[in-house]
Every structure is written in structure tokens, then in C-alpha cells.
Amino acid sequence: MRWRGATGVIFAASILATAAAATEDLGDAAAGKLVFAQCEGCHQVGAGAENRIGPHLNGVFGRRAAGLEEFNYSKSLIRAGTSGLEWHADTLSAYIENPRAFASGTRMSFRGLENAEDRANVIAYLRVFSDNPQDIPEADPTAKGTDHSVNPEILAIQGDPEYGEYLSSECTTCHQIEGGDDGIPSIVYWPDQDFVVAMHAYKDKQRPHPVMQMIAGRLSNDEIAALAAYFNNPQ
Amino acid sequence: MTLNRRTFLGTAGVLAAGLSAPMVLAQGKPRVVVVGGGAGGATAARYIAKDSKGEIEVTLIEPSRTYYTCFFSNLYLGGFQELSDIAHSYGTLAAKYGINVVHDWAVGVDRDSKTVSLAGGGSIPYDKLILSPGIDFVDGAVEGWDVIAQNKMPHAYKAGSQTELLKAQVLAMPEGGTFAMVAPPNPFRCPPGPYERVSMVAHVLKANNPTAKIIIADPKAKFSKMSLFQEGWADHYEGMIDWIGEDFGGGNVSVNPDAMTVTIDGEETKVDVCNVIPAMKAGRIAEMAGVTDGNWAPVNAADMSSKADPDIYVLGDASQQGDMPKSGFSANSQAKVCANAVRGALTGSKIFPAKFSNTCWSLIDTDDGVKVGATYEATPEKIAKVDGFISQTGEDSDLRKATYQESLGWYAGITSDMFG
Incomplete structure (x- = not known):
């Protein structure tokens, strides 16, 4: 079961509404601390937090559901954990929106947080008590990235080579601008259209490669066109 | 969703910077x-x-x-x-x-x-x-160690002569000897670095000195790519590496460079090589x-x-x-x-x-490469992580080999990006 995928769609859709928006925080952690008052009867978080009626929530991001050995979880959550449910901003939001709808049989007796902003805020608050990506680079994100809508006329976009040159500096950390090819392919002098098609295949996760999927995933159509225009004939 | 105040101010800041007149000189x-x-x-x-x-x-x-x-x-x-x-x-x-x-x-x-x-x-x-x-390095970070002791107990965390020295010491270890590492607290340069280093030392010892041991005293409870390294150590270097984390007193360490001893949570051990990576x-x-x-x-x-x-x-x-x-x-x-x-x-x-990205490749053994990467964007408060990936445990050997070869390509790319 792909738990992340299912809820991920909801997030993507809501981000699309602000096509040109800048990076956004997960929520307002200070406001989330106040929301967390509703949870404190059962859950502890922060220095010295321990399991009480509910499990402690330190390090919850990236943890498998029912993942603390010393806590006695419901069968329902254990099953969800075994089938691959992990706690991330999206799954946590879905769970606390309506716990019983998300995992029938959970012992978390909480009616849920209907308000999306409250959920985002309390999730931002909880995020503070999980791994810091500076120290553990694979730790969960701390903000929502800029997402970009798909435009049907992508191939027709004329890229701005000057913007492409700036953006290309991210590519040349690995791909040599002189066209060298040792372990990482050359990307210079490609026809524009081939470049655009390849980048969109990574962006849409049709071509496999985690680094390229990640890099292409956050490039807008205009940015891909700009890169194609620049790499077509780099100066 | 509408632009909230913070997002708006962040965008406005970027625009203002772009429009302001260049410095008049x-x-x-x-x-x-x-x-x-x-x-x-x-x-x-x-x-x-x-x-x-x-x-x-x-x-x-x-x-x-x-x-x-x-x-x-x-x-x-x-x-x-x-x-x-x-x-x-x-x-x-x-x-x-x-x-x-x-x-x-x-x-x-x-x-x-x-x-x-x-x-x-x-x-x-x-x-x-x-x-x-x-x-x-932070002065006095590891009791008993200072820069005068770095010849006996190298840090090798600024590359060059220190790295050569550490390599020579590893190669000169007696049969069945002990290599100790004192790992640093967060935050530090290259989060997977100490653990890749242990993998590389183990690779050398496995070939030249297979009964040698490696002890890591670590003040942390976990580290980057931990499950990947631990899987690799069990597969390639079974029984050679002993990681002592925070829970077992790994942060309570002192060293004596003259006696070549390391004391971890009160227990003194005589070692042959000691790589001290201070805070x-x-x-x-x-x-x-x-x-x-x-x-x-x-x-x-x-x-x-x-x-x-x-x-x-x-x-x-x-x-x-x-x-x-x-x-x-x-x-x-x-x-x-x-x-x-x-x-x-x-x-x-x-x-x-601003757009930022990072990928860290690490080598565990010959052709067994792993990586972790993420993209980041600027928020008003900080550079924030927005997406990422990590190699998985249990990957097949072809993928691990391709990951290693990719790291060679990255090295060629970044060094020509730095030095022209």
C-alpha cells in the first residue's frame, strides 16, 4: 500500500493554487504549540518526553507507524506500520484530521482537527522535535517547496538563456560544462526539444534516477526551457 | 491558498534587491x-x-x-x-x-x-x-587532546598531511591491533564522513590485518545513513566494527596521546591508532x-x-x-x-x-556506493529542506556500483566547477 502517494496528491493540488508562490513553512510552529494543548493530555514532546496514554512524539517524523518498541499500540496501527505507513507531514495531517477514519481501530480517542491551518501549525510544532536535516540530511523536509503546474504547450516555450545560465550552475556541480563524461553523462549541445522531453520525464518520475527526479521536480516549465536554451550552446 | 504575509515579504525582499540601483562607486x-x-x-x-x-x-x-x-x-x-x-x-x-x-x-x-x-x-x-x-576545532572539546597532540592522534578532518599521517598509521598497525575513532557532536563537516572513513579503514584492514578491530566512540544517538552503514558493515566487515553511541556512554570520552589510551565511559582501552575528530x-x-x-x-x-x-x-x-x-x-x-x-x-x-541542493555520496566497500540528497529553498528564517531522497538498504550490487561511478563523475564535475 502506498500511503504517502495517496495523501501526497492532496498536498500537490493545494500547492498548485499558488503557481508562482515562494517557499512556504510547514506551518506556524508557535501557533502549533497552542494547538498542541489539545494533545498534551495524552502525548508528551520535547526534552524528557515519555510515553503516557499515547506515545511520546520526539522523532516522530520518518518513524514507521507503531514504531516505538516500548509502546503498546493498537492492532490497527501495528498493521498500518507493517504495511508501510510512515509518519511525515502529509500522513500526520491525514491522521489527525480524523484518526478513526484514517485508521479504524486506533486507540487515539480524539475527534480530529478539522481546521487545515491548525493541523499545519501543530505539525510544524512537532517537526521541531524530530531530526534536523543539517545533521541528518535524509531527515524530513521542514518546508513545502515551490511546485509548478504542467503546461500543455511546454515544448513551445522559448527559454531565456541568461536565466538558463544561472540555473545551469546547479547542473555543473556534477555535469561538466566542457562536456566530459565520467560516470555522469554530458548534457551540452543537445537539441532543445530532446532536453525538454528528458527533463520532463524526470520531473514526472518516468525516468528513474533520484537525483535527477529531485532536481527536475522543482524546475518550472520556463526554467526547463531556459536550461535547454543555455545548454544547447553554452558560452 | 493565498500568499501569507511572510511569503509576501520574502518575495518582496527578493524583488527589492533586484530593482535597487547598483552600488555607486x-x-x-x-x-x-x-x-x-x-x-x-x-x-x-x-x-x-x-x-x-x-x-x-x-x-x-x-x-x-x-x-x-x-x-x-x-x-x-x-x-x-x-x-x-x-x-x-x-x-x-x-x-x-x-x-x-x-x-x-x-x-x-x-x-x-x-x-x-x-x-x-x-x-x-x-x-x-x-x-x-x-x-x-573547539578548544578542549575532547579531554586530553589538543593541536599539539595531532601527530599522535590525527584528526585528518582538513585534508592533506593529516590524511597522509592517518593512512600511514593505519598501515603500520600491529596484527590484531585497535583503531579508535572519537566522532564529533552535531553539527559538523560532512555528516556521513566519519562513518565512510570507518568503512574505508575497515576495507584496508580487511585486506592487510583482518583480525584488527575498530571502536567508534560517538556522542550521538544516530548518524546520517546509519542503516546503510550498519548494513554494509555487517555484510563486508562482520565483527570488526564496534560503534558505541550516546546510550552506551560514547560521549563520555577522554584520550591520553602519550599512553595511546582512550577512556570511554570510564573504561580505558589501549589503542594503536586514534583518530580524534573534535567538535x-x-x-x-x-x-x-x-x-x-x-x-x-x-x-x-x-x-x-x-x-x-x-x-x-x-x-x-x-x-x-x-x-x-x-x-x-x-x-x-x-x-x-x-x-x-x-x-x-x-x-x-x-x-x-535562490535555489540550493546537496548530495553526499559515501563508499562502504569496493563498488558499494550510497547517497543522500535534498533540495532546499530560502524562507525568511533559514534555508529549508523541501525534498530529498536516500539510497535504500538491500539495493542490488549493480545500482550500488552505478552510484559509486556517479560519485566519480560528480568529483570531476565539482572540482572543475571550483577550479576551472
Whole structure:
């Protein structure tokens, strides 16, 4: 079961509404601390937090559901954990929106947080008590990235080579601008259209490669066109 | 969803920076001085010189004539690279890009007169100063160790002679001897670095000295790529590596370099090699410039400018920016954002929005490479992680080999991006 995928769609859709928006925080952690008052009867978080009626929530991001050995979880959550449910901003939001709808049989007796902003805020608050990506680079994100809508006329976009040159500096950390090819392919002098098609295949996760999927995933159509225009004939 | 106030202000800030008039200069070309010729400094110097096409005078201050990259220095320890493979010089930056390369130590920054003073005498004026000094060690971080002891117990966390020394010591270990590592607390340069190093030492010992042991005393409860390293250690080096984390007193450590002993949580062990990696702080010039707060130099995420001085920028390991790990890849990524912003401020060129990325490859054994990477964006508070990936446990050997080969390609790419 792909738990992340299912809820991920909801997030993507809501981000699309602000096509040109800048990076956004997960929520307002200070406001989330106040929301967390509703949870404190059962859950502890922060220095010295321990399991009480509910499990402690330190390090919850990236943890498998029912993942603390010393806590006695419901069968329902254990099953969800075994089938691959992990706690991330999206799954946590879905769970606390309506716990019983998300995992029938959970012992978390909480009616849920209907308000999306409250959920985002309390999730931002909880995020503070999980791994810091500076120290553990694979730790969960701390903000929502800029997402970009798909435009049907992508191939027709004329890229701005000057913007492409700036953006290309991210590519040349690995791909040599002189066209060298040792372990990482050359990307210079490609026809524009081939470049655009390849980048969109990574962006849409049709071509496999985690680094390229990640890099292409956050490039807008205009940015891909700009890169194609620049790499077509780099100066 | 509408733009909230913070997002709006963040965007407005970027626009304002883009529209503001370039700095008006009374005399001659604008001057940028870069201190530190590593992944941050060399990249920033090269991009500013290259993209300004002679409009900006760039000076790079770096004491070493030959620079050894810290990244891939573990592969030298493991026998996968020659020392000469990770050595670089600054000739191309001077000859092809017209950068004034000064091989000297920067020993002071006068922020009022905007000058950098040099150990060899004299001072260099700047309009914009970029500090990329890497790391220094926190005094007294490991009881019993100081810089005088670094020959007996090398840190090898600034590549070069220390790395050569550590390798020679590993090769000279007696049969069945013990290699100890004192791992650093967070945050530190290269989060997977100590654990890749242990893998590389184990690779050498497995071939030459298979009954030798490795002990790691670690003040942390977990580390980057932990499940990948632990799987690899069990597969390739079964029974050789003993990791003592926070829960077992790994943070309660002292060393005696004369007796070659390490005491972990009260238990003293005689060792043959001891690699002490102390707690770290920003390279000293950042502190001398007065841009540090505690051990690191806080910066604005949009352009890497210091929170203490808008004409000073801090890159790489020395900066306190948010979510990016302290790595060569991060420093290189930050340098390009900074170079674009500095050039815009000095010449009025377009300033594009900041985008950051990082990938860290690690080698566990021959052709067994793993990686972790993420993308980051600037929020008003910090550089925030927005997406990422990590290699999975149980991957097949073809994928691991391809990952290793990709790391070789990345090395070639980033070093030509730094040094031209």
C-alpha cells in the first residue's frame, strides 16, 4: 500500500493554487504549540518526553507507524506500520484530521482537527522535535517547496538563456560544462526539444534516477526551457 | 491558498534587491575579496570573475598553494584514490579568469574601513567580502587532546598531511591491533564522513590485518545513513566494527596521546591508532570579523549575507544557514547563489531566486556506493529542506556500483566547477 502517494496528491493540488508562490513553512510552529494543548493530555514532546496514554512524539517524523518498541499500540496501527505507513507531514495531517477514519481501530480517542491551518501549525510544532536535516540530511523536509503546474504547450516555450545560465550552475556541480563524461553523462549541445522531453520525464518520475527526479521536480516549465536554451550552446 | 504575509515579504525582499540601483562607486571597478579557496570560496570567486566579464576585481586569499579536497580524502585512506588525485592548484583561476590569487593568511577584517589584513603584512580593500574559511576545532572539546597532540592522534578532518599521517598509521598497525575513532557532536563537516572513513579503514584492514578491530566512540544517538552503514558493515566487515553511541556512554570520552589510551565511559582501552575528530566551529577569521554568534556565522538564506554585516557573506561549513548539511556540495551550491547576488549588488545584473541542493555520496566497500540528497529553498528564517531522497538498504550490487561511478563523475564535475 502506498500511503504517502495517496495523501501526497492532496498536498500537490493545494500547492498548485499558488503557481508562482515562494517557499512556504510547514506551518506556524508557535501557533502549533497552542494547538498542541489539545494533545498534551495524552502525548508528551520535547526534552524528557515519555510515553503516557499515547506515545511520546520526539522523532516522530520518518518513524514507521507503531514504531516505538516500548509502546503498546493498537492492532490497527501495528498493521498500518507493517504495511508501510510512515509518519511525515502529509500522513500526520491525514491522521489527525480524523484518526478513526484514517485508521479504524486506533486507540487515539480524539475527534480530529478539522481546521487545515491548525493541523499545519501543530505539525510544524512537532517537526521541531524530530531530526534536523543539517545533521541528518535524509531527515524530513521542514518546508513545502515551490511546485509548478504542467503546461500543455511546454515544448513551445522559448527559454531565456541568461536565466538558463544561472540555473545551469546547479547542473555543473556534477555535469561538466566542457562536456566530459565520467560516470555522469554530458548534457551540452543537445537539441532543445530532446532536453525538454528528458527533463520532463524526470520531473514526472518516468525516468528513474533520484537525483535527477529531485532536481527536475522543482524546475518550472520556463526554467526547463531556459536550461535547454543555455545548454544547447553554452558560452 | 493565498500568499501569507511572510511569503509576501520574502518575495518582496527578493524583488527589492533586484530593482535597487547598483552600488555607486567613487573609484574604479568594484572589488570582491574572497577568503578561503575551498568548495565555497573557489566557486564564488570563479563565478563572479567569469560572469562579471572583467567588471569586478576578484581577489582570492588562500594560504595553501596545493589544495586537497576533504571530500574523497576518505577514498584516499581506503586506497581508491591517490593523494595526487585530490590535489588542486589555483593556476587556472588566475590565468583564465583573472582572479588575483593571494597565498597568505587573512588575519583580520576591519569592517569600518572595509579591509582585510594579511599575515604577511598589508591589507586588501573590499566592497563585498565573502568568507568561506571552513572549520576550526573547539578548544578542549575532547579531554586530553589538543593541536599539539595531532601527530599522535590525527584528526585528518582538513585534508592533506593529516590524511597522509592517518593512512600511514593505519598501515603500520600491529596484527590484531585497535583503531579508535572519537566522532564529533552535531553539527559538523560532512555528516556521513566519519562513518565512510570507518568503512574505508575497515576495507584496508580487511585486506592487510583482518583480525584488527575498530571502536567508534560517538556522542550521538544516530548518524546520517546509519542503516546503510550498519548494513554494509555487517555484510563486508562482520565483527570488526564496534560503534558505541550516546546510550552506551560514547560521549563520555577522554584520550591520553602519550599512553595511546582512550577512556570511554570510564573504561580505558589501549589503542594503536586514534583518530580524534573534535567538535567544530567556523574557521577563525569569521570570529575575527565579528560575524559569528556562538560557534557559527548566521546568514540570510536568500543570498548568504551575514546577519551582522550586509557587505560580508559567509559560505559553506562556517555559515549557520538552516537545514543544509556542512558539505562541499552545499558550499558550492551556496557559492553560486551568493555570486549571483553579489554581482547583482555591484553591477546591477539580474538577481535570480535562490535555489540550493546537496548530495553526499559515501563508499562502504569496493563498488558499494550510497547517497543522500535534498533540495532546499530560502524562507525568511533559514534555508529549508523541501525534498530529498536516500539510497535504500538491500539495493542490488549493480545500482550500488552505478552510484559509486556517479560519485566519480560528480568529483570531476565539482572540482572543475571550483577550479576551472
